[in-house]
Amino acid sequence: MDTSHLPIGKNIMHYRKKKGISLDELARRSGVSKSMLSQIEQEKTNPTVITVWKISRALDTTIEELVETGTDSPIEVLRRSEAPVFYSEDNSCEIYVNSPIHMMDNLELYTLVFKPHGALNSKPHYPKAEEFLTVISGHIQVTAGEFSATLNEGDTARYRADRDHSIVNLSETEATAYLVVIFP
Amino acid sequence: MDTSHLPIGKNIMHYRKKKGISLDELARRSGVSKSMLSQIEQEKTNPTVITVWKISRALDTTIEELVETGTDSPIEVLRRSEAPVFYSEDNSCEIYVNSPIHMMDNLELYTLVFKPHGALNSKPHYPKAEEFLTVISGHIQVTAGEFSATLNEGDTARYRADRDHSIVNLSETEATAYLVVIFP
DNA sequence: AACAATGGTACAATATAATGAATGTAAATT
DNA sequence: AATTTACATTCATTATATTGTACCATTGTT
Numbered sequence: 097m098d099t100s101h102l103p104i105g106k107n108i109m110h111y112r113k114k115k116g117i118s119l120d121e122l123a124r125r126s127g128v129s130k131s132m133l134s135q136i137e138q139e140k141t142n143p144t145v146i147t148v149w150k151i152s153r154a155l156d157t158t159i160e161e162l163v164e165t166g167t168d169s170p171i172e173v174l175r176r177s178e179a180p181v182f183y184s185e186d187n188s189c190e191i192y193v194n195s196p197i198h199m200m201d202n203l204e205l206y207t208l209v210f211k212p213h214g215a216l217n218s219k220p221h222y223p224k225a226e227e228f229l230t231v232i233s234g235h236i237q238v239t240a241g242e243f244s245a246t247l248n249e250g251d252t253a254r255y256r257a258d259r260d261h262s263i264v265n266l267s268e269t270e271a272t273a274y275l276v277v278i279f280p
Numbered sequence: 281m282d283t284s285h286l287p288i289g290k291n292i293m294h295y296r297k298k299k300g301i302s303l304d305e306l307a308r309r310s311g312v313s314k315s316m317l318s319q320i321e322q323e324k325t326n327p328t329v330i331t332v333w334k335i336s337r338a339l340d341t342t343i344e345e346l347v348e349t350g351t352d353s354p355i356e357v358l359r360r361s362e363a364p365v366f367y368s369e370d371n372s373c374e375i376y377v378n379s380p381i382h383m384m385d386n387l388e389l390y391t392l393v394f395k396p397h398g399a400l401n402s403k404p405h406y407p408k409a410e411e412f413l414t415v416i417s418g419h420i421q422v423t424a425g426e427f428s429a430t431l432n433e434g435d436t437a438r439y440r441a442d443r444d445h446s447i448v449n450l451s452e453t454e455a456t457a458y459l460v461v462i463f464p
Numbered sequence: 465a466a467c468a469a470t471g472g473t474a475c476a477a478t479a480t481a482a483t484g485a486a487t488g489t490a491a492a493t494t
Numbered sequence: 495a496a497t498t499t500a501c502a503t504t505c506a507t508t509a510t511a512t513t514g515t516a517c518c519a520t521t522g523t524t
Contacts, residue, residue, distance in 0.1 A: 160344040176434025194436040250360025252378040
């Protein structure tokens with residue numbers, strides 16, 4: 097039994113106390129015995145996934161939050177002058193990375209600047225990866241798999257990025273967009 | 281034993297096959313017995329959290345991905361004309377919601393438009409909430425707790441939002457920024 | 465003071481997770 | 495054809511998760 101890598105007990109106690117309920121009440125709500133909850137909070141046992149799932153529902157949170165190790169940091173800034181810049185294959189699109197160095201493993205932020213009719217074509221990312229594209233200026237078309245949509249300034253599209261996908265500037269002028277990529 | 285709510289077996293088999301390895305190899309890499317892996321994939325047992333954690337590491341993925349129920353959807357679009365708009369308390373900042381309807385529970389996207397010297401002050405969000413702020417145009421100062429930073433166009437700041445935080449336009453002209461809020 | 469309620473911990477019994485070895489199937493090798 | 499290898503499943507045993515109950519300490523009520 098080795099739970100030292102996952103602070104489950106600490107997290108459960110934290111959320112329980114944040115909610116202001118006793119072990120007794122949490123036992124009632126979760127269907128997990130009070131004595132088991134006590135043992136978990138004291139890190140004396142390694143619970144099954146279903147047990148943690150039941151507790152997460154009773155605490156109105158997720159399994160992920162209950163297994164996560166916390167971090168703490170001040171404001172982290174990535175300057176445009178330091179931000180890596182990439183280009184699409186035909187150089188019709190500039191890709192500014194907005195993700196600060198100590199980035200979350202599952203999130204990427206970009207600013208995309210397209211030349212007139214410029215395009216950015218991408219291969220499938222990880223399974224279940226998703227993208228959120230907001231048009232800052234211009235008229236853009238986004239395609240993912242067999243789906244396609246045209247976006248005006250201020251519109252936001254959400255689509256699965258675990259298939260071929262592309263972003264095209266439909267206008268005669270430069271277009272700019274903000275891209276959020278999520279790896280689940 | 282009730283794992284019907286969490287498709288762990290299916291997910292593990294999916295990632296294992298995607299990686300192209302046998303139960304034997306996964307057992308070697310994860311330190312979980314081959315027979316246990318077989319039982320899990322057949323949903324014949326409810327594994328402990330540590331066991332799933334070991335498997336997730338061996339599969340180069342996360343516990344979350346292994347417990348997640350899949351979804352599938354085409355491109356979802358939120359038009360600027362349909363996007364909810366909020367205002368800061370003194371109406372010095374317009375807040376456009378960029379989050380499509382079927383939004384992920386832990387992610388929010390906004391475009392912020394500040395009047396000259398406009399400000400947006402926020403109370404603490406959920407514990408461990410984080411924000412990523414990219415300046416689209418203008419000169420902005422962001423403060424979180426006792427930390428503060430000034431940002432120019434193209435700069436991105438990352439900070440904890442589980443404490444008082446504010447965003448202020450330092451310039452004499454309008455400023456625009458893109459805000460990504462993450463609830464862990 | 466005696467009793468009840470609250471909240472958490474310890475303990476013994478029961479249920480089940482996890483293992484190593486055996487078994488089964490199919491394909492490849494001798 | 496016989497044997498070996500690769501892959502997955504089953505089985506009996508061991509280890510441990512999980513429970514209900516008892517215990518402990520503190521606070522509140524009668």
